[in-house]
Amino acid sequence: MIELEGLTKRYGEKTAVDHLTFTVRPGIVTGFLGPNGAGKSTTMRMILGLDRPTAGDVRIDGRHYDELKDPLTSIGALLEAKGAHPGRSARNHLLCLAQSNGIPDRRVREVLDTVGLTAVARKKAKGFSLGMGQRLGIAAALLGDPRILLFDEPVNGLDPEGILWVRTLMKSLAAEGRTVFVSSHLMSEMALTADHLVVIGQGRLLADTSMADFIARNSRSYVRIRSPQRERLLDVLHQAGITAVESGDGTLEVDGDKAEHIGELAARHQLVLHELSPQQASLEEAFMQLTAESVEYHAHSGTPVSPQQWGDDWKKG
Amino acid sequence: MATVQVVRSEWTKIRSVASTVWTLSLAVVVTIALGMLISALARSEFDRMSTQDRITFDPTFISFAGMSLGQLAMIVFGVLVVSNEYSTGMIRTSLAAVPQRGTFLFAKLAVATVLGLVVSMATSFAAFFLGQAMLGEHRASLGDDGVLRAVIGGGLYMTLIAVFSMGVATMLRSPMLSLGILVPFFFLISSILGYVDATKDVVRFLPDHAGSRIMQVVPPVGDDTPYGPWGGLGIMVLWVLAALVGGYVLLKRRDA
Numbered sequence: 001m002i003e004l005e006g007l008t009k010r011y012g013e014k015t016a017v018d019h020l021t022f023t024v025r026p027g028i029v030t031g032f033l034g035p036n037g038a039g040k041s042t043t044m045r046m047i048l049g050l051d052r053p054t055a056g057d058v059r060i061d062g063r064h065y066d067e068l069k070d071p072l073t074s075i076g077a078l079l080e081a082k083g084a085h086p087g088r089s090a091r092n093h094l095l096c097l098a099q100s101n102g103i104p105d106r107r108v109r110e111v112l113d114t115v116g117l118t119a120v121a122r123k124k125a126k127g128f129s130l131g132m133g134q135r136l137g138i139a140a141a142l143l144g145d146p147r148i149l150l151f152d153e154p155v156n157g158l159d160p161e162g163i164l165w166v167r168t169l170m171k172s173l174a175a176e177g178r179t180v181f182v183s184s185h186l187m188s189e190m191a192l193t194a195d196h197l198v199v200i201g202q203g204r205l206l207a208d209t210s211m212a213d214f215i216a217r218n219s220r221s222y223v224r225i226r227s228p229q230r231e232r233l234l235d236v237l238h239q240a241g242i243t244a245v246e247s248g249d250g251t252l253e254v255d256g257d258k259a260e261h262i263g264e265l266a267a268r269h270q271l272v273l274h275e276l277s278p279q280q281a282s283l284e285e286a287f288m289q290l291t292a293e294s295v296e297y298h299a300h301s302g303t304p305v306s307p308q309q310w311g312d313d314w315k316k317g
Numbered sequence: 318m319a320t321v322q323v324v325r326s327e328w329t330k331i332r333s334v335a336s337t338v339w340t341l342s343l344a345v346v347v348t349i350a351l352g353m354l355i356s357a358l359a360r361s362e363f364d365r366m367s368t369q370d371r372i373t374f375d376p377t378f379i380s381f382a383g384m385s386l387g388q389l390a391m392i393v394f395g396v397l398v399v400s401n402e403y404s405t406g407m408i409r410t411s412l413a414a415v416p417q418r419g420t421f422l423f424a425k426l427a428v429a430t431v432l433g434l435v436v437s438m439a440t441s442f443a444a445f446f447l448g449q450a451m452l453g454e455h456r457a458s459l460g461d462d463g464v465l466r467a468v469i470g471g472g473l474y475m476t477l478i479a480v481f482s483m484g485v486a487t488m489l490r491s492p493m494l495s496l497g498i499l500v501p502f503f504f505l506i507s508s509i510l511g512y513v514d515a516t517k518d519v520v521r522f523l524p525d526h527a528g529s530r531i532m533q534v535v536p537p538v539g540d541d542t543p544y545g546p547w548g549g550l551g552i553m554v555l556w557v558l559a560a561l562v563g564g565y566v567l568l569k570r571r572d573a
Contacts, residue, residue, distance in 0.1 A: 089333065099329055
């Protein structure tokens with residue numbers, strides 16, 4: 001379990017991480033989502049005791065990072081940067097980490113095998129592809145068989161096969177009861193792996209919710225309709241108590257899952273439809289909207305304003 | 318966190334990169350070879366020297382002439398041992414594994430210092446014996462007054478140069494910046510200022526000037542250096558300690 005409490009990091013005037021409070025629980029994959037520059041990596045570095053918080057606190061199973069005895073056996077991390085000396089072999093890289101935490105040498109062989117780098121164990125890291133570098137980083141995270149794992153953008157630079165492997169690995173680690181905290185700037189990636197979601201934008205907490213909840217709340221389903229008899233159709237829908245919204249290019253949108261109902265209405269009134277299609281707003285859109293609002297919020301000082309209102313104010317002005 | 322574990326880990330680190338081998342071998346080869354060359358030249362020049370030069374002729378010191386260049390390789394060794402961590406991003410992995418930064422720095426410096434000391438001592442003795450062989454009838458012997466002190470001192474001097482560089486690199490982090498300051502300082506500035514009368518009194522207290530005093534057996538005529546061989550080495554040790562304390566304080570405070 002990782003607990004953040006009012007965690008804040010300021011660099012001079014700039015606030016990179018702003019009063020983050022949330023808990024990463026064991027047994028599930030928790031996705032840490034935010035656009036580039038949102039403060040994900042800074043947060044992860046503070047969890048690992050690498051960067052000092054300006055304010056607030058972060059605890060690993062109730063303790064500060066530097067109070068952990070042999071920390072690699074409690075928490076393993078893959079950080080964004082390739083954290084290995086290019087002139088050192090994969091085996092020696094893992095060996096020096098193992099020795100520093102009193103981890104038996106045989107674990108080096110085991111994790112190399114787990115990540116599929118056994119064949120290149122004696123090769124220098126500089127010859128590694130980005131994907132192999134990520135695998136080496138994951139091997140280092142797994143070295144101490146820790147109960148908590150932290151992955152910063154683990155699928156970056158991986159090929160489709162590698163991405164699938166990372167997803168499966170994270171899920172199986174969580175299924176073993178471990179705490180898995182993984183950052184990404186891609187909502188689509190998170191939707192496939194995470195059970196729980198923590199979203200930040202400009203260092204602030206925007207959402208801390210289960211993935212299922214997030215999907216239910218944010219994936220708006222609607223029906224898109226095109227008809228040459230638009231005015232009549234609008235009347236018919238209005239009479240049936242259905243609100244249709246025009247969406248720019250002459251199509252109409254109706255919230256909810258009402259395609260069949262609308263089709264029947266149109267048939268009854270002998271209306272010609274060129275399109276009647278159920279749509280689903282993507283999670284990526286929902287995420288973009290969520291984080292875009294955080295940008296708006298910061299642009300104004302004080303009251304949160306929805307983008308719609310902001311647009312209207314601008315027109316009036 | 319057992320310090321022994323971290324020392325073992327740092328030993329694995331230092332022995333598993335090529336830079337350790339090439340910097341140290343370069344230090345050995347350059348120091349010995351240049352010392353032999355200059356000793357051979359001194360022997361052939363001896364008969365043409367003035368009486369005064371013959372009186373102050375210091376065969377021991379001459380055999381260490383290669384250190385002026387060899388110390389540059391020791392500087393590179395010291396800088397790379399530390400700044401490799403930063404230039405490769407390894408530092409984050411290392412500090413996540415060993416969050417006790419004092420222990421981390423101590424183990425790293427201890428391993429590099431012991432290795433540096435072994436290599437420097439061997440180099441100093443080799444440079445002395447091979448240099449004396451080149452000097453022929455003008456040679457000094459290890460049993461002569463002050464010679465053993467000078468040879469052991471030579472090994473200590475080279476080691477301290479490397480440790481000083483480690484301290485500076487811990488403060489500056491970047492290998493280029495560290496080398497860009499240390500190399501010109503020891504190779505150019507320090508020796509140029511030594512020839513300028515106005516700065517002479519200050520230069521005496523710079524680490525390389527003060528430290529190299531221990532390698533002299535026969536002081537130059539009119540020598541008014543205000544410290545002895547061990548005093549000079551003591552001044553150098555103070556410089557090294559200052560660099561290490563500076564490095565430790567910054568490492569402790571800074572974000573990795």
